[in-house]
Amino acid sequence: MQCKDWALSAKSMHISVLTVFSAAGAAILSALGGWDTSLQFLIGIMAVDYLLGILIALIWHKFQKTADGTFESNASLKGLLRKMSVLLVVYVAVQLDVVANTGGYLRTAVILFFIANEGFSVIENLGIMGVPMPDAVKNAFAVIKSKAENNE
Structure with a gap:
């Protein structure tokens, strides 16, 4: 050749x-219902949370999912599987929207719920790293979570 x-x-x-x-x-x-702003933000904040967890384990040795707070590949894999499970729940919500003909209502509520959860986790991780967090940011995630819970 x-x-x-x-x-x-x-x-x-x-x-x-x-x-x-x-x-x-x-x-x-x-x-997953399309590549809209809410899904983009969810996937982005999930990635940030995952990376912060790795940094906390590698540098600060304060990772809450392991006994000694250091990085373990098994804990990292479990974290990835949890993130994939979140996307699976979004998929189920999309299918429920189709079956119930709700026009994306359930998908939006599920995505907002998980954005709030991931946001609180990011805030917690930044706190472990010693980064101060403005109350306005903390309150914004609380409002998102409240909105998601009210949509349910």
Whole structure:
């Protein structure tokens, strides 16, 4: 095989892999009700919370999910599985909205609930790191949680 043929084959394979990942991503986002602002914020704050948990375990050694507060891959994996479970609950809410014809009402309530939970966790993690948090930010997550609970 000539170098030129190999390069074309590798490029074609690269495009095929990207196409598969793009299609899978589109299918997942569709199943979660679309890539709107609320889902973007939920996934973003979940990522921030996860990364802060890793930093707290690696640097501050005050991670609350392990006996000695340090990083453990098992605890990290459990954290990822919890985050994926949150997205599974969002998927169930989307399907319930379809069945009950509620127009996204349940999905919105579920996403707001989890945004509030993740937000409180981020605030807690920042507190462990010694970062002061304005009351306005804390109150904003309390309002979001209250709104989600009132939608239920």
